[in-house]
Amino acid sequence: MTDGLEGARERRVRTGEGVELCVAELGDPAHPTVVLLHGYPDSKEVWAPVARRLRDRFHVVLYDVRGCGRSSAPKPLRGGFTLEKLTDDFLTVLDAVSPDAPVHLVGHDWGSVQGWEFVTVRRTEGRIASFTSMSGPSLDHFGHWIKKRLARPTPRRIAQLLGQGAKSWYVYALHTPVLPELAWKGPLGKSWPRILRKLEKVPAGAYPTPSLPTDAAHGAWLYRDNIRSRLRRPRDDCYAHAPVQLITPTEDAFLSEQLYDELELWAPQLTRHTLPAKHWVPRTRPDQLAVWISEFATASEPDAAGVPAQLAAPRTGRYAERFGGQLVLVTGAASGIGRATAFAFAEAGARIVVVDRDAEGAARTAEMARLVGAPDAWPETVDVGDGQAMEKLAARTAAEHGVVDVLVNNAGTGVTGDFMDTSVEDWQRTLDVNLWGVIHGCRTFGRQMAERGQGGHIVNTASAIAFQPTRALPAYATSKAAVLMLSECLRAELAGQGIGVSAICPGVVNTNITATTRFVGTDEEEEKRHQDRTTRLYGLRNYPPEKVADAVLRAVIRNEAVVPVTPEAHGARLLSRLSPRVVRALARVRPRV
Structure with missing residues (x-):
């Protein structure tokens, strides 16, 4: 068993040079093989959170590169880390773990x-079914770039060169003799875990491993043996x-996005994703990486005759590049605005957690979300x-x-x-759902976002009535005005942690909320008559919840603070700012229901 890779099967593989590579395996060897x-x-343990998420569907293989972790180092070190020799190591590992089938390399x-x-040299053709790359370019592509x-x-190209040159400061440092080794075996090695936690928000745990100082000292030869020549x-x-x-x-x-400009010239079968995260994504965003790796590997898997599969067309949803693979939780998602919002995120390729008191309705939404594009729901x-139920939901969601x-x-609720x-x-009922439901959600899931340190976004559904007092809706208007103010306060608090907060304020939208709205001060028969009449009026207005859902996604992308939706919502907000007296006068009018 290896540190951070509980349950892994470990073996030693000897290369032609006599270097021993430490190889760890998880999952069923009969499944397609993914090599991380x-x-x-780093050492192979950097991949532990991703490996655990892939092990049920794949045969997951990790190995320490020569000179790192539990693998031995070449002698002498100089000239022992060339890409040609590392390719020899890779093929040696493949012969041991997947001699008869190509692997998915990550x-x-x-x-x-x-x-x-x-993935670009001739001697590995037929051995690699797919390649997922993150935070590391081809040195050949970089050289041509x-x-x-x-x-x-041109001014733009010179700016790109200077920008990447500044980001590559560490490369120059690693080419200096002796000093990198002394730094890693001294103060830098001791402080590196703290640096990762502070700057990259990498969670504490079994990574980095105690071999870090030696790994880093040996690994400096990766740069010295390859960078300048390539x-x-x-x-x-x-x-x-x-x-x-x-x-x-x-x-x-360390790497600018422009470094991958025109990559399609070198990789004709290219799928792109962007991720709002820092460099060490295997530790900070393992859930999302596992989804993308799994999807891509499954789509690239050869058929029984060994013919490579045709990759599924990339998602072309309006916001697919922004939300693909992300985890989105929507409450009140069994119907109405919540269901439309879940579908909108699903079409963008997000994974969806559908929350509602209506179990049957939540299950229907989840099933349909998968059909319209969610990798899972x-x-x-x-x-x-x-509150306790929401705490348990947050813990369960994070764990699973x-x-x-x-x-x-x-x-x-209305x-x-x-x-x-x-x-x-x-x-009590109105405030429990409309206000406390929002408070519980923000406290439980917002705390997890903050602790992860990789940003996020919270969207709270308020209402146009938050701008417009009325004698007819004192409880509902109070709850929604409180949601608006809560959102503004929370936005100010979380801004420094990269977490956006938006308040969505719809007006009259054609949903089923009218059918369940309580009409107080009436008997049961009159209340039913009011509900039917209001439902008909909302139906005649016929403003679709899909437009509100689209506003939700735009609010996240643009990090908007307050988003009125529908003309009456915009009007109420404008009037509340320009003429509060008129707003107060209108509040006295008793609506005809």
Whole structure:
């Protein structure tokens, strides 16, 4: 058993040079094989959270690169880490773990740099079914990228060169003799876990391993043996012979997104994803990586005759690049705005947690979300007004699916009638769902977002009535005005942690909320008549919930604070700002129901 890889089967594989590689395996060897290759200054344990999520569907293989972790180092170190020798190691591992079937290769950082070499050299053709790259370019592609910008300089290209040059400061440092080894075996090695937690928000745990100082010292030769030679003389035949999936963290401190411009020239079968995260995504975003790796590997798996599968067309939904693979939780999602919002995120490729008190309705929404594009969707039956139930939901969701990227607190209930006719029970029910449901959601899931340290977004459904007081809806208007103010306060508090908060304020939308709205001060028969009449009026207005859902996704993308939806919502907000007296006068009017 290996540190951070509980239940792994470990073996030693000896290369032709006499280097012993430590190989760990999880899952059923009869399943398709996924090889996870670590970067610098990591060991294979960096992949542990991803490996655990893949082990049920794949035969997962991880190995320590020569000189790292439990693998031995070449002697001498100089010249022992060339990409040619690393390719020999890779093929030796494949002969041991998957001699008869191609593997799905996944690389991060220098694992990705190696992966680009493996997927573009002739001697690995037929051995790689797919390659997923993150935070590590092909040195050959990088060399051509530099040469093209030097050959035809423009202000934009020069800025790109200077920008990437500044991000690559550590490369120059690692080429200096002796100093990197002394730093890693001294103060840098001791402080590295703390640096990762502070700057990258990497969770504490079994990573990094105690071998870090030695791993980092040996790994400096990856740079010394390869960087200058490849960037000066990049190969011209560096075309990928397998489908490639590129995952680009948008906040990577070491690599610019522009580095992958025109990558389609070298990788014709290219699928792109961006991820709002920093460099060490295997530790900070394992849930999302596992989804993308699993999807891509499954789509790339050869058929029984060994013919490569035709990759599914990339998702073309309007927001697919932004939300693909992310985890979105929507409350009140059995119908109306909640269901439409779940579908909108599903069409963008997000994974969906569907929450509602209506178990049957939640299950229907989850099933339909999968049909319209969600990689997966899970129904949850929860009363959002129950704080303990929401705490349990948050813990269960994090354990089974990961930390939520987008939370939509949408569950709501309606009540109308004069204040004096509204009972304590009606007030309690309205505030429990409309206000406390939002508070519970923000506290439980918002805390997880903050602790993860990778940002996120919270959307709270308020109402146009939050701008417009009325004698007819004192309980409902109070709850929605409170949601609006809560959202503004929380937005200010969480801004420094990269977590956005938006309040969505719909007006009259054609949903089924009118059929369940309480009309206080009436008998049962009159209440039913009011519900039917209001439902007909909302139906005649016929403003679809899908437009509100679209506003929700735009609010997340643009990080909007307050989003009125429907003309009456915009009008109420504008009037509340320009003429409060008129607003107060209108509040006295008793609506005809």
